Structures are given as structure tokens and as C-alpha cells.
Amino acid sequence: MLTLIVILAIIAGLYMAWNIGANDAANSMATSYGSGALTLKQIIFVAALLEFCGAVFAGQRVTNTIAKGIVPIQLLDPHLVAIGALAALLSAGFWITLSTYYHLPISTSHSIVGAMLGFGLAAVSQGYLKLTDIQWGVMAKIVASWVISPLFGAFIAFLIFMAIRVAILDRYTISKVEHVFRYLQVLTACYVAFAHGSNDVANATGPIAASLGFLGQKTPIWVLAIGGLGIAVGIATWGYRVIETVGKRITELTYTRGFSAEFATATTVLSASMLGMPISTTHTLVGSVIGVGLAGGLASVDLSVVRKIIISWLVTVPVAAGLSIALYTLMVIFI
Amino acid sequence: MKFIRSVTDVFGYSPFKALRLHAEVCGRAVGLLQKQFHAYRKGKFDEVEKLRDEIDELEHEADKIKEEIRGNITNSLMLLVDRHDLLNFLTVQDEIINYCEHVGHMLTFRNVKTAPEDIWDEFNILLAKIMEAVNEYEKLMDHIATLVASSFSKKEIAEALLHVPEIENLEHECDMIQIGLHNKLFNADDMHPLDAQLMITWVVHLGEIANNTARAADRFRIMVLSR
Numbered sequence: 219m220l221t222l223i224v225i226l227a228i229i230a231g232l233y234m235a236w237n238i239g240a241n242d243a244a245n246s247m248a249t250s251y252g253s254g255a256l257t258l259k260q261i262i263f264v265a266a267l268l269e270f271c272g273a274v275f276a277g278q279r280v281t282n283t284i285a286k287g288i289v290p291i292q293l294l295d296p297h298l299v300a301i302g303a304l305a306a307l308l309s310a311g312f313w314i315t316l317s318t319y320y321h322l323p324i325s326t327s328h329s330i331v332g333a334m335l336g337f338g339l340a341a342v343s344q345g346y347l348k349l350t351d352i353q354w355g356v357m358a359k360i361v362a363s364w365v366i367s368p369l370f371g372a373f374i375a376f377l378i379f380m381a382i383r384v385a386i387l388d389r390y391t392i393s394k395v396e397h398v399f400r401y402l403q404v405l406t407a408c409y410v411a412f413a414h415g416s417n418d419v420a421n422a423t424g425p426i427a428a429s430l431g432f433l434g435q436k437t438p439i440w441v442l443a444i445g446g447l448g449i450a451v452g453i454a455t456w457g458y459r460v461i462e463t464v465g466k467r468i469t470e471l472t473y474t475r476g477f478s479a480e481f482a483t484a485t486t487v488l489s490a491s492m493l494g495m496p497i498s499t500t501h502t503l504v505g506s507v508i509g510v511g512l513a514g515g516l517a518s519v520d521l522s523v524v525r526k527i528i529i530s531w532l533v534t535v536p537v538a539a540g541l542s543i544a545l546y547t548l549m550v551i552f553i
Numbered sequence: 554m555k556f557i558r559s560v561t562d563v564f565g566y567s568p569f570k571a572l573r574l575h576a577e578v579c580g581r582a583v584g585l586l587q588k589q590f591h592a593y594r595k596g597k598f599d600e601v602e603k604l605r606d607e608i609d610e611l612e613h614e615a616d617k618i619k620e621e622i623r624g625n626i627t628n629s630l631m632l633l634v635d636r637h638d639l640l641n642f643l644t645v646q647d648e649i650i651n652y653c654e655h656v657g658h659m660l661t662f663r664n665v666k667t668a669p670e671d672i673w674d675e676f677n678i679l680l681a682k683i684m685e686a687v688n689e690y691e692k693l694m695d696h697i698a699t700l701v702a703s704s705f706s707k708k709e710i711a712e713a714l715l716h717v718p719e720i721e722n723l724e725h726e727c728d729m730i731q732i733g734l735h736n737k738l739f740n741a742d743d744m745h746p747l748d749a750q751l752m753i754t755w756v757v758h759l760g761e762i763a764n765n766t767a768r769a770a771d772r773f774r775i776m777v778l779s780r
Contacts, residue, residue, distance in 0.1 A: 241558050248560075318556045383704050392703040460557050467561040472702065504563045511631055514704040514780075520565030522629035 219553070223300040227429035230307035232448045235422035237314050238326055239452020243269055244460035245500050246414050246483065247453075250407035251465030253476040255400050262458050264404075265411045266450035272415025272491075273423070273446030274439060279494035280417050281437045281445075284330060284424025287356045287494065289338035294346055296431040301549050302337035302542075303425035309333045309541030310421070313534070323523070324530045325498030330421040331360055332535035334428075336542030343543075344550070363495035364531060367486050368505025375482035375509030382474055383514065399473035406480035413488040414499045419445035421496065471507070475515045482506040501527055566625040568632070568639065569697050575618045576646060576694040582611045582653040583687045583762065587680045593660050594673050601660055608657040615650045619643060633701060638776035645772050648765040649687070656758045665748045672737055672752065679730045679756070683763050686723035690766050692716050693773065700777065710777055717770045724767035731760045 247265045250256045256264065286292065291299045310329040317324040335357065341347045386395050423445035427437045471479065483499065483506045490497040504523060511519035589604040622643060626636055696713035703709045734756045738749050 240556075245558070245560050315556075318558050321557060321559070323558055323560070323562065379704075383706070387703050387706045388708060392699060392706075392709070396702075456556070460559070463557060464559045464561055467559075468564055470564050470567065500558070500560055504560050507560070507563045508631075514633060516564070517567035517569055517633055517701050518565035519631040520563060520629055521631055522627075523562040526562065 220297055220300055223297070223304055223553075224429050227300060227304045227307060228426055228444065230304060230311060231422040231426040232444065233311050234307055234314075234326070234330070234425075235419065235445045235448025236452040236455075237311065237318070238418045238421060239266075239269065239449035239454075240456035241318060241452075241460055242326055242418055242500055243411065243414055243449055243453050244457035245464055246410045246480075246503060247407060247457075248461045248464035249410075249468060249471050249476045249480055249503075250403060251461050252468035252471050253400075253403060253473050255403040255473060255476065256407060258458060258462060261407070261461060262454055264408055265453045265457070268408050268411035269415035269419075269449045269453065270443075270446035272412035272417075273419035273449060274442045276412070276416035276488070276491050277419040277423060277442045277445065278437055280420035280491055280496050281423045281427055281442065283356065283360070283494040284334060284420045284496055285427040285437065288331065288334050288353050288360075289341065289428075290347070290351050290353065291428050291431075293351060294341060298341065298346060298550070299431060300429040301553065302334075302341065302546050303429035305340075305546035305549055306330065306333035306337050306542050307422075307425045309336065309545050310538050313538050313541060317530075322530060323500065323504075323526055324534050325364075325501055326418060326421045327496040327498050328364065328531060328534040329538045330424065331357075331496055332538030333542040334425065335535070336539030337546050339539065340543040340546040340550075344547075360495060363490055363493075363497050364501070367490060367495075367497040367502045368508075368527075370489075371482045371486045371502040371505035372509035372512065373482075374485055375478050375506040376513045378481055379475065379478040379510045379513035379515045382478065387474070396473045399477050403473045403477045403480065406477050406484060409484040410480045410487075410499075413484040413491065415446060415449060416491040417487050417497060418499060419449060422448055424496075470516055470518075471510075475510050478510050478513075478515065479503065479506040482509060565630040565632075567701075568622045568626060569701050571618050571622050572639075572643065572646075573694050573697045575615055575622075575643070576691060578611050578615045578618065579646060579649040579653070580687050580691045582608050582615075582650045583684060585611070586653050586656055586762075587684055589657060589660055590676060590680055594676075598661075598664070605657040605661050608653055612650050612654040615647060619647050633705060634776050634780045638772070638779060642769065642772035642776050645765055646769040649762055649769065652758050652761040652765065656755060656762070659751065659755060659758065663747065663751050665751060667744045667748045668752060669741065669743075672734065672741065675730065675734050675737065676752075676755075679727060679734065679759060682723060682727050682730060683759060683766075686720055686727065686763055686766050689716055689720045689723060690770055693720065693770055705777065705780060714774055714777070717774050720770040721767050724763045727760065727763035731756050 310333040592600040693716035
């Protein structure tokens with residue numbers, strides 16, 4: 219029975235990873251396509267390869283946070299943990315699919331964190347855990363990181379683009395500058411893909427790792443590789459369409475702007491990965507784009523998107539948690 | 554496309570291409586007006602009316618562009634320039650084509666038969682000068698794309714604004730020609746009073762085309778410098 223649940227969790231995790239590749243990875247990479255720094259084929263190759271590398275080589279810490287940072291799984295029966303992880307993956311996956319259908323700018327990271335919290339709360343309600351066993355300190359840090367990361371991205375992007383303006387754009391002809399940054403943007407595109415893989419893979423691998431039971435500090439590499447593979451497949455089978463659609467609408471982001479936004483996003487996301495914080499790459503990217511705009515880099519930035527993102531924060535966690543509580547409870551009763 | 558979550562909402566409406574297009578439509582209208590005067594002088598009134606309709610169409614096109622810009626610039630947009638500066642600038646630029654339309658219609662009101670040749674020659678000179686001012690104005694507007702691309706770098710601003718004093722000079726020259734024309738018209742005792750009256754109105758309205766071109770250039774400068 220346990221094996222079956224674990225296999226189901228792996229399948230659900232793969233679906234999660236596929237979603238991350240299809241939408242989130244694609245959004246992060248679309249800036250490079252919109253500016254024309256890379257062709258679609260090149261982007262798919264770069265994204266798939268570096269997302270995988272990021273997942274395998276730097277995905278460890280965030281995976282740990284999601285697997286056992288919020289819910290202390292070592293205190294629970296492995297069966298319950300596996301069911302909880304499966305419930306979390308299914309509810310986050312459902313919420314993400316629904317939001318994607320309705321074009322809502324929600325975050326996969328927020329969804330899975332909410333869903334894991336839901337599993338924890340359900341375990342509390344059944345008396346397997348005390349309310350104080352839930353790692354509220356970690357939860358508070360995670361939520362703080364959601365607020366800080368877009369702001370941090372905006373700040374770095376602002377600094378970088380300001381520096382480019384003062385040191386370069388005021389002195390040299392724009393066409394020459396853009397030409398140089400075309401090559402630099404290829405590097406930042408790789409940087410974004412690596413950073414994104416290192417952070418978002420955990421949304422799939424965190425619960426898978428949890429379903430395998432408490433394994434100490436290390437998540438097996440094969441788990442991370444499964445996540446990385448799922449993301450790569452997501453990019454190749456659906457993400458390219460998202461890259462095309464999104465890229466066509468963001469031609470505003472020229473090489474210098476794309477470089478600034480991507481560098482700021484990747485730096486923020488990779489820092490979060492090092493700290494084990496599951497943040498939203500897309501929200502960080504939006505913050506970074508706004509930072510470029512504040513530095514005078516964009517003809518027009520629509521700030522109403524900020525309101526939409528804040529609403530998506532407020533909605534995602536309770537919904538994902540609620541779904542997860544319901545699914546977990548049902549499964550515990552019937553299995 | 555279904556099943557997509559994207560970051561594109563953060564990119565707002567950019568009015569700069571539309572502003573450039575609006576300026577181009579104004580320039581085309583002035584060109585047609587010059588043609589219309591030539592046709593009038595040659596007595597080709599069918600063509601005069603045809604050109605009036607073409608100017609009307611351009612004016613309508615310019616209005617649509619103006620509405621598009623006004624309708625899309627919402628409070629939530631963070632633009633490279635001040636919203637009010639931009640909208641004020643657009644209003645003035647739009648006056649260029651509005652006055653073209655006025656004059657275009659006034660050419661169809663009456664067949665002026667009693668005007669001496671030297672007055673007609675002077676009108677040709679005035680129209681050529683206005684055309685020159687508008688061409689210079691379009692050169693200024695050609696800088697918009699580069700200004701945006703360079704995030705309004707000091708270098709690009711300085712280069713673009715070199716056109717503004719040129720436009721102001723040409724507008725001043727138009728003023729001088731207008732004064733000469735008024736002088737002649739008010740002393741043309743042999744002209745039918747209604748012919749003189751109509752031609753005086755033409756001069757005044759043609760003057761407004763040049764005035765508004767210079768004013769738009771000035772507003773453009775304010776918009777670019779006060780950001």
C-alpha cells in the first residue's frame with residue numbers, strides 16, 4: 219500500500235514538475251525570446267538543460283524545507299506522511315491547473331506551501347500532531363520571503379539598469395550598447411534557468427521526498443533528477459508555446475532591459491534557494507521588471523499587476539490548504 | 554491561448570509609437586493642403602473638393618489615434634514621461650491637423666476671382682514655409698523611438714532638441730509672411746470684399762498651423778525635459 223501511494227506521489231510530482239516547466243520556466247525564459255537574444259529552439263535547449271542542472275545541483279535545500287520544514291514528518295507515521303504528500307501534490311496541482319486555465323498569476327511555490335500546511339493542519343485536527351508542532355517560525359520566514367523577493371528583485375534591477383544608464387547609455391550609441399548586451403543576455407538567460415530550477419523543482423520534489431519518509435538531511439539525487447526531468451519535459455512539450463506567446467508580447471524588453479531584469483531575478487531566486495526559501499520566480503520577475511521601469515527603462519509599466527499578485531497571494535494559501543485538508547481527510551478515511 | 558499564466562500584464566500600454574504616427578498623419582494633411590491650394594489656383598475645383606475629403610479622412614484617422622492614446626493611459630501606468638505633459642502635448646499636436654481641416658473646408662466655400670497674382674504667389678511661399686516647419690517637426694518626432702530606447706539619455710535629448718529652435722525660426726518666418734499678406738490683402742482695393750475677407754481668414758488659419766507646430770515642439774521639449 220505504501221509503495222502504491224509513493225508511486226502515485228511520484229506521478230503527481232511529475233505532473234507538478236511538468237506544470238512548472240510548462241508555465242513558470244517558460245515565463246522566465248520568455249524575456250530572452252521577446253528581446254530576440256535567443257531563438258525558440260536555443261531557448262528550449264538552454265532552459266531544459268540548465269533547469270535540470272539547477273534542480274539536481276542546487277535544489278536540495280528548498281526541497282528539504284517543503285518536505286520537512288513546515289510539517290515535522292519525523293513525528294508522523296510514514297503512511298500518513300505519504301498520504302499527506304500525495305494530497306498536497308494533488309490539491310496544488312488542481313489549483314495550479316485551474317488558475318492556469320483562467321490566466322490567474324498564481325505561484326506554484328505558494329500553492330505547494332499552502333497545500334503542505336493544509337496536510338499539517340489536518341494531521342493536527344486528527345490529533346497526530348500538536349498545533350505547536352507545525353513549524354510556524356519557518357512558515358513566517360517563507361511568507362516574509364514572498365514579500366521580500368519581488369522587492370529585492372526590483373531593487374537589484376533598479377540598481378543595475380541605473381548603472382547601465384549612467385555609465386553606458388548616456389555615453390554610447392544605443393544600437394552599439396544593445397548589440398553587446400545581446401550576448402550578455404544569453405548568459406543571464408542561463409542564469410535564470412539554473413536559478414529557477416534550483417528553487418521551483420522543490421515544489422515537485424519536496425512532497426515526493428516527504429512521501430519517501432524521513433530520510434535525514436539528504437534528498438536522494440534521483441528524486442531531484444525526476445523533478446528536473448519533469449520540468450525539462452514541461453518546457454519541451456508545452457513551455458515553448460508559452461514562451462512564444464509571452465515573448466511576442468514583451469518585445470519592449472530590449473537586451474539591456476532583459477539583462478537587468480533577468481540578472482536581478484536569477485540572483486534573488488538563487489539566494490532564496492541557498493536559504494532554502496521556496497519563492498515565486500514569476501513574482502520576482504515582475505518585481506524586477508518594475509525595478510527596470512522605475513529606473514526609466516520601460517516606456518510603460520502597468521502597476522495594477524501588483525494588486526493582482528497580492529490578491530493571488532491571499533487566495534492561494536487558504537485555497538491550497540483547504541483542498542489539501544479535504545483530500546487528505548478523505549484519503550485517510552477510505553484507505 | 555488557454556492554459557497559460559504569464560507576466561505580460563506588467564507591461565503597460567506604450568503611447569510613443571502612436572504619438573509618432575499621429576504626427577505623421579498631421580504632416581500628410583499639411584502636404585495635401587499645399588496640393589489643394591495649387592489645385593485651387595489652377596481652378597481645378599473637383600480636385601479641391603477631393604483633397605478636402607482626403608484631409609477630412611486624415612483628420613478622422615488622427616482622432617482615432619488620439620482617442621486610442623487617451624483611452625489607454627490609465628492611472629495605474631508608470632510612463633517614462635509625465636502623463637499630463639504627454640496629454641497636453643498630444644492636444645497641441647492634434648490642433649495642427651484640426652486647422653488643416655478648417656482651411657481645407659474654407660477653400661471650398663467660394664471661388665476667389667479677384668485676387669492679384671502676387672497675393673497668390675505669396676500664399677505659395679507661406680504654404681512652402683509651413684511645409685518646411687512641419688517637415689522639421691517630423692524630424693523632431695523621428696527621435697521618439699531612440700529617446701525611448703536610450704531611456705531619454707542626455708545625449709539623445711540634446712540631439713533631438715536641436716530641431717526645436719529650427720522649428721521656432723520657421724514659425725517666425727511664417728509670421729513675417731502672414732504680416733506681409735495681411736498688409737497686401739487689407740490694401741487690395743480692387744478685390745471683391747468677400748474674396749479679401751475669405752483670404753484673410755485663410756491666412757489666419759494657416760498661421761495657426763505654423764503656431765501649433767511650434768507650440769507642439771515646445772510642449773514636446775517640456776515633456777522630455779521635465780521627466
